[in-house]
Amino acid sequence: MRVRDEQKHKRICEAAARLFAQKRFHEVRLEDIAAEAGVGKGTLYLYCQSKQDLFVSLxxxxxxxxxxxxxxxxxxxxxxxxxxxxxxxxxxxxxxxxxxxxxxxxxxxxxxxxxxxxxxxxxxxxxxxxxxxxxxxxxxxxxxxxxxxxxxxxxxxxxxxxxxxxxxxxxxxxxxxxxxxxxxxxxxxxxx
Amino acid sequence: MRVRDEQKHKRICEAAARLFAQKRFHEVRLEDIAAEAGVGKGTLYLYCQSKQDLFVSLxxxxxxxxxxxxxxxxxxxxxxxxxxxxxxxxxxxxxxxxxxxxxxxxxxxxxxxxxxxxxxxxxxxxxxxxxxxxxxxxxxxxxxxxxxxxxxxxxxxxxxxxxxxxxxxxxxxxxxxxxxxxxxxxxxxxxx
Amino acid sequence: MRVRDEQKHKRICEAAARLFAQKRFHEVRLEDIAAEAGVGKGTLYLYCQSKQDLFVSLxxxxxxxxxxxxxxxxxxxxxxxxxxxxxxxxxxxxxxxxxxxxxxxxxxxxxxxxxxxxxxxxxxxxxxxxxxxxxxxxxxxxxxxxxxxxxxxxxxxxxxxxxxxxxxxxxxxxxxxxxxxxxxxxxxxxxx
Amino acid sequence: MRVRDEQKHKRICEAAARLFAQKRFHEVRLEDIAAEAGVGKGTLYLYCQSKQDLFVSLxxxxxxxxxxxxxxxxxxxxxxxxxxxxxxxxxxxxxxxxxxxxxxxxxxxxxxxxxxxxxxxxxxxxxxxxxxxxxxxxxxxxxxxxxxxxxxxxxxxxxxxxxxxxxxxxxxxxxxxxxxxxxxxxxxxxxx
DNA sequence: TATGAATGAGTATTCATTCAT
DNA sequence: CATGAATGAATACTCATTCAT
The missing domain is CATH 1.10.357.10 (Tetracycline Repressor, domain 2)
Structure with a gap:
C-alpha cells in the first residue's frame, strides 16, 4: 500500500466516485472502476485494501x-x-x-x-x-x-x-x- | 402472484422489511428472508416474482x-x-x-x-x-x-x-x- | 400406483409424449405435462413413480x-x-x-x-x-x-x-x- | 472470448466433449467439466459464453x-x-x-x-x-x-x-x- | 381420488481477490 | 510497479416431489 503515483491514486478515486454515484455498491464492478480509471484491475489493490475500503475512504x-x-x-x-x-x-x-x-x-x-x-x-x-x-x-x-x-x-x-x-x-x-x-x-x- | 394465504404473504413482507432495513439489498439473502419468515425458499416465489420485485413492493x-x-x-x-x-x-x-x-x-x-x-x-x-x-x-x-x-x-x-x-x-x-x-x-x- | 381411470392415464401419456417430443427431457416441466393433460400436478404421481419413469415408460x-x-x-x-x-x-x-x-x-x-x-x-x-x-x-x-x-x-x-x-x-x-x-x-x- | 492459452481451451473442450458424451446436457455440471479439464470453474467463462454455448460449439x-x-x-x-x-x-x-x-x-x-x-x-x-x-x-x-x-x-x-x-x-x-x-x-x- | 401450495436440493453464473509474469 | 488470467465462494432461482386438505 505504500504508493508512489498520486496522479493514479486520484484517477482511481474519481473513477470510483463517479461509478458509486451512479449505481449501488454491489452493482459497481471493480473491473469497471479499473477501466474507468484507465488502469489494470490488479492495480486497484496497490491503492486500496478492498472494494469496501475504497468505498468507505471515498x-x-x-x-x-x-x-x-x-x-x-x-x-x-x-x-x-x-x-x-x-x-x-x-x-x-x-x-x-x-x-x-x-x-x-x-x-x-x-x-x-x-x-x-x-x-x-x-x-x-x-x-x-x-x-x-x-x-x-x-x-x-x-x-x-x-x-x-x-x-x-x-x-x-x-x-x-x-x-x-x-x-x-x-x-x-x-x-x-x-x-x-x-x-x-x-x-x-x-x-x- | 395469485395467492391464498394472506397471513403468509404478510409474514414474508415483514421479514423482508426487517432484513432489508438492516443490510443493503445485495447483502440480504433470500434464504434468510425465507428463514426469517418461517417458510421455504421456494415459497417466496409464490408471493413475488423476484428479489428486486419484493424489495420494490415493500x-x-x-x-x-x-x-x-x-x-x-x-x-x-x-x-x-x-x-x-x-x-x-x-x-x-x-x-x-x-x-x-x-x-x-x-x-x-x-x-x-x-x-x-x-x-x-x-x-x-x-x-x-x-x-x-x-x-x-x-x-x-x-x-x-x-x-x-x-x-x-x-x-x-x-x-x-x-x-x-x-x-x-x-x-x-x-x-x-x-x-x-x-x-x-x-x-x-x-x-x- | 393402482390406478382406476384408464382414460386419464392415456391423456397423461399422450400429453407427455407430445411435450417430450418437442423439448429435451429436462426442458419439459411436470407442471406443463399436467396442464397439457388437464389434470393437477399431484395427479401425475398417481399414474407414475417419477418423471424419469414416465419418460422411460413412454x-x-x-x-x-x-x-x-x-x-x-x-x-x-x-x-x-x-x-x-x-x-x-x-x-x-x-x-x-x-x-x-x-x-x-x-x-x-x-x-x-x-x-x-x-x-x-x-x-x-x-x-x-x-x-x-x-x-x-x-x-x-x-x-x-x-x-x-x-x-x-x-x-x-x-x-x-x-x-x-x-x-x-x-x-x-x-x-x-x-x-x-x-x-x-x-x-x-x-x-x- | 479473446483468449491466450489455446492449450487450456482445448483441454476444456475435450473435457466437455467427454462429459457431454456420457450424460445428457442438463446432467453435466459445469463444475465437473472444470474439474475434468483441471481448471477453475470461473475459467470456463474465459473460454465460452455459457454452458449452452460450450455445447453448441462442440x-x-x-x-x-x-x-x-x-x-x-x-x-x-x-x-x-x-x-x-x-x-x-x-x-x-x-x-x-x-x-x-x-x-x-x-x-x-x-x-x-x-x-x-x-x-x-x-x-x-x-x-x-x-x-x-x-x-x-x-x-x-x-x-x-x-x-x-x-x-x-x-x-x-x-x-x-x-x-x-x-x-x-x-x-x-x-x-x-x-x-x-x-x-x-x-x-x-x-x-x- | 385429486389437488396445488409448499418445499429445498441442486446449479449456472458473477466478480472480488490473488499472483505469476 | 503493473497487469489481467485464473480462481472459487457465494446466491438467486427452478422444479420434481410431497402431503394436507
Whole structure:
C-alpha cells in the first residue's frame, strides 16, 4: 500500500466516485472502476485494501472535505447568525460542487461495525451546527429546544434537496431559500 | 402472484422489511428472508416474482401507506396552518411507527428506469405539502418563495431525524420541535 | 400406483409424449405435462413413480408397440424377401403414424444402468430383422456378411429419414425408396 | 472470448466433449467439466459464453471437422463410385476416431431457433453425398429416385452403427460392409 | 381420488481477490 | 510497479416431489 503515483491514486478515486454515484455498491464492478480509471484491475489493490475500503475512504474524504470546508469558511469569531448563514451557504455550495457525493452518501445508513471516519466527521459537522445554534441562542437571536435535532434537519434538507428537489432553482436561489427558512425557523418567538 | 394465504404473504413482507432495513439489498439473502419468515425458499416465489420485485413492493407499500395516512388524517377543509401541523405530526408518527421503512428508503435514490409506484407516491406527498404551503400563503399565515423546495426539506428532515437524530427525544418532543421549526420557518416576515 | 381411470392415464401419456417430443427431457416441466393433460400436478404421481419413469415408460411403449406391430404384420411363414418388404413398410408406416416417437427416441443413447424394457425391445427388433436377412440368405435371395450391422442400419435409416429427411416425399414414396435401396443393398452379387 | 492459452481451451473442450458424451446436457455440471479439464470453474467463462454455448460449439466443431475431412479426402475429380467409397470410408473412420461425437450428436434434434453452424454443416454433408450420387447416376453406375433420402440414410446408418451396432466388427470390416451395402443399394437395376 | 401450495436440493453464473509474469 | 488470467465462494432461482386438505 505504500504508493508512489498520486496522479493514479486520484484517477482511481474519481473513477470510483463517479461509478458509486451512479449505481449501488454491489452493482459497481471493480473491473469497471479499473477501466474507468484507465488502469489494470490488479492495480486497484496497490491503492486500496478492498472494494469496501475504497468505498468507505471515498465517503471519509467526502465528509472530511465538507467539514474542513466549513471549518475554514466559518470564522471562529463571527456571530451566531453570520455563522449559520455561512454554514448554510457552504453546505449548499459544497453540495452543488460535488453533486455525486450525495448520491454516494445515499446508501449509507448508521454503520454497524466500529464507527468509521465518515461517521465521526458527520458528528463533527452536527456538532458545529449545534454549537452555532447554541451561540445564536446565547446571543438572543435564535431559539431552539433541541439544537441537535435541528442540526440533523439541516443535513437532511441538503441531501433531500440535492436528490429530489426541483432542478429549476439555481444554487444561489437554493442557498438563499434555505438560509431564510432556517433562520426564520430558529428565530426567537415573541410569545413562546 | 395469485395467492391464498394472506397471513403468509404478510409474514414474508415483514421479514423482508426487517432484513432489508438492516443490510443493503445485495447483502440480504433470500434464504434468510425465507428463514426469517418461517417458510421455504421456494415459497417466496409464490408471493413475488423476484428479489428486486419484493424489495420494490415493500417500498411501494411504505410510501403508499404514508401518503394514504396523510390523506386520511389531514382534512381537506382545514386551514393551511392546521394542515401543516397535521402533516408534520403524521409524518413523525408514521416514522416512529415504521422505523425501518426509513432504513429501507435509505438506499433508494432517484430511480433510473420507468417511474415506479413509490416514486409517484413520493411526488404525491411532496405535492400535498406544497399545496398546503400555498394554501397557507393564500391565507396570509405563511410565506415561501418556493414551496417545492420546502416540501423536499420536510421529507429530508424526517428521514435524517430517524436515521441520525438524537435518540433522546420522544416522538412527541420531535413532533413538536419539528412543527415549531417548520411553522416559524414559513412564517411571513414583517419586512421582507 | 393402482390406478382406476384408464382414460386419464392415456391423456397423461399422450400429453407427455407430445411435450417430450418437442423439448429435451429436462426442458419439459411436470407442471406443463399436467396442464397439457388437464389434470393437477399431484395427479401425475398417481399414474407414475417419477418423471424419469414416465419418460422411460413412454419409450417402452413406443418400442413395444413397434415390435408388436412388426410381429403381427410380418407372417412367420412368409419368404425372406416378402418379410423384409413388410418390415420396411411397417417401420415406415409406424414412423409416419407416430412421428414424435422418433423425436422421443432422439435423446436416448445406450443406457448406463440395467437394460430397460425399451432396450430389450430394440434388440428384439434388430433380431427380427437379422433373422429375416439370414432367412433371405438361406433362400439365396440375399447376401450379407453381417446381418446384425444391417439391422442396425435399417433402424438408423428410418430415424434419420424422419428427423432430417426431405419433407417432400410421401410415406408411400419413402417406403418404396427405402425398400428398393435395402433390397438392392442385400442382393447377392454374381461374382463376390 | 479473446483468449491466450489455446492449450487450456482445448483441454476444456475435450473435457466437455467427454462429459457431454456420457450424460445428457442438463446432467453435466459445469463444475465437473472444470474439474475434468483441471481448471477453475470461473475459467470456463474465459473460454465460452455459457454452458449452452460450450455445447453448441462442440457440435459445430464436430460437424465442421467431419465435413472438412470429407472435403479434403474426397478428390473433386474422382469418379462417382470412387467418391462414394471414399465418403463411406471417411465417415466410418471419423466415427471410429471420434466415438463420442456420435454420443454428442445423439441428443440433438432439428433445432428450433436460428440455424446454428452445425445444422448448416449437416446440410453441406448431405449435399456432398447427394451430389456424388447424382454424379454416379450421370456416369451410369448408380440409380436413385431420391438422392436426398439416401444421403440421409447414410448418416443415420453411421450413427446407428456407432451407438447400437455390434462391437465385434472392426473399423475395416464395418467400412467394407457399409460400402458394399450402399454400393449395391444404388446399383442400377437391369429391369427397373 | 385429486389437488396445488409448499418445499429445498441442486446449479449456472458473477466478480472480488490473488499472483505469476 | 503493473497487469489481467485464473480462481472459487457465494446466491438467486427452478422444479420434481410431497402431503394436507
Amino acid at each position: 465517503l471519509d474524504e467526502a465528509f472530511a472535505g465538507l467539514v474542513e470546508r466549513l471549518q475554514s469558511e466559518v470564522p471562529r469569531e463571527a456571530s451566531g447568525r453570520d455563522k449559520l448563514r455561512l454554514i448554510v451557504r457552504s453546505l449548499v455550495d459544497y453540495a452543488f460542487e460535488n453533486p455525486h457525493l450525495f448520491e454516494l452518501m445515499r446508501t449509507v445508513g448508521v454503520p454497524a461495525g466500529g464507527r468509521p471516519v465518515w461517521e465521526r466527521k458527520r458528528q463533527e459537522l452536527a456538532q458545529l451546527i449545534q454549537e452555532t445554534i447554541t451561540q445564536g441562542a446565547r446571543e438572543g437571536v435564535m431559539q431552539d429546544d433541541c439544537p441537535a435535532l435541528t442540526a440533523t434537519y439541516l443535513m437532511g434538507m441538503v441531501r433531500s434537496m440535492m436528490l429530489y428537489g426541483p432542478r429549476t432553482q439555481s444554487r444561489e436561489q437554493v442557498a438563499r431559500h434555505m438560509m431564510r427558512f432556517v433562520e426564520a425557523g430558529l428565530s426567537p418567538r415573541s410569545q413562546a | 417500498l411501494d407499500e411504505a410510501f403508499a401507506g404514508l401518503v394514504e395516512r396523510l390523506q386520511s388524517e389531514v382534512p381537506r377543509e382545514a386551514s393551511g396552518r392546521d394542515k401543516l401541523r397535521l402533516i408534520v405530526r403524521s409524518l413523525v408518527d408514521y416514522a416512529f411507527e415504521n422505523p425501518h421503512l426509513f432504513e429501507l428508503m435509505r438506499t433508494v435514490g432517484v430511480p433510473a428506469g420507468g417511474r415506479p409506484v413509490w416514486e409517484r407516491k413520493r411526488q404525491e406527498l411532496a405535492q400535498l405539502i406544497q399545496e398546503t404551503i400555498t394554501q397557507g400563503a393564500r391565507e396570509g399565515v405563511m410565506q415561501d418563495d418556493c414551496p417545492a423546495l420546502t416540501a423536499t426539506y420536510l421529507m429530508g428532515m424526517v428521514r435524517s431525524m430517524m436515521l441520525y437524530g438524537p435518540r433522546t427525544q420522544s416522538r412527541e418532543q420531535v413532533a413538536r420541535h419539528m412543527m415549531r421549526f417548520v411553522e416559524a420557518g414559513l412564517s411571513p416576515r414583517s419586512q421582507a | 419409450l417402452d411403449e413406443a418400442f413395444a408397440g413397434l415390435v408388436e406391430r412388426l410381429q403381427s404384420e410380418v407372417p412367420r411363414e412368409a419368404s425372406g424377401r416378402d418379410k423384409l418388404r413388410l418390415i420396411v413398410r411397417s417401420l415406415v408406416d409406424y414412423a409416419f403414424e407416430n412421428p414424435h416417437l422418433f423425436e422421443l427416441m432422439r435423446t436416448v443413447g445406450v443406457p448406463a444402468g440395467g437394460r430397460p424394457v425399451w432396450e430389450r425391445k430394440r434388440q428384439e427388433l434388430a433380431q427380427l430383422i437379422q433373422e429375416t436377412i439370414t432367412q433371405g440368405a438361406r433362400e439365396g435371395v440375399m447376401q450379407d456378411d453381417c446381418p446384425a450391422l444391417t439391422a442396425t442400419y435399417l433402424m438408423g435409416m428410418v430415424r434419420s429419414m424422419m428427423l432430417y429427411g426431405p419433407r417432400t416425399q410421401s410415406r408411400e414414396q419413402v417406403a418404396r425408396h427405402m425398400m428398393r435401396f435395402v433390397e438392392a443393398g442385400l442382393s447377392p452379387r454374381s461374382q463376390a | 457440435l459445430d466443431e464436430a460437424f465442421a471437422g467431419l465435413v472438412e475431412r470429407l472435403q479434403s479426402e474426397v478428390p473433386r475429380e474422382a469418379s462417382g463410385r470412387d467418391k462414394l467409397r471414399l465418403i463411406v470410408r471417411s465417415l466410418v473412420d471419423y466415427a471410429f476416431e471420434n466415438p463420442h461425437l456420435f454420443e454428442l450428436m445423439r441428443t440433438v434434434g432439428v433445432p428450433a431457433g436460428g440455424r446454428p453452424v452445425w445444422e448448416r454443416k449437416r446440410q453441406e454433408l448431405a449435399q456432398l453425398i447427394q451430389e456424388t450420387i447424382t454424379q454416379g447416376a450421370r456416369e451410369g453406375v448408380m440409380q436413385d429416385d431420391c438422392p436426398a433420402l439416401t444421403a440421409t440414410y447414410l448418416m443415420g446408418m453411421v450413427r446407428s452403427m456407432m451407438l447400437y451396432g455390434p462391437r465385434t466388427q472392426s473399423r475395416e470390416q464395418v467400412a467394407r460392409h457399409m460400402m458394399r451395402f450402399v454400393e449395391a443399394g444404388l446399383s442400377p437395376r437391369s429391369q427397373a
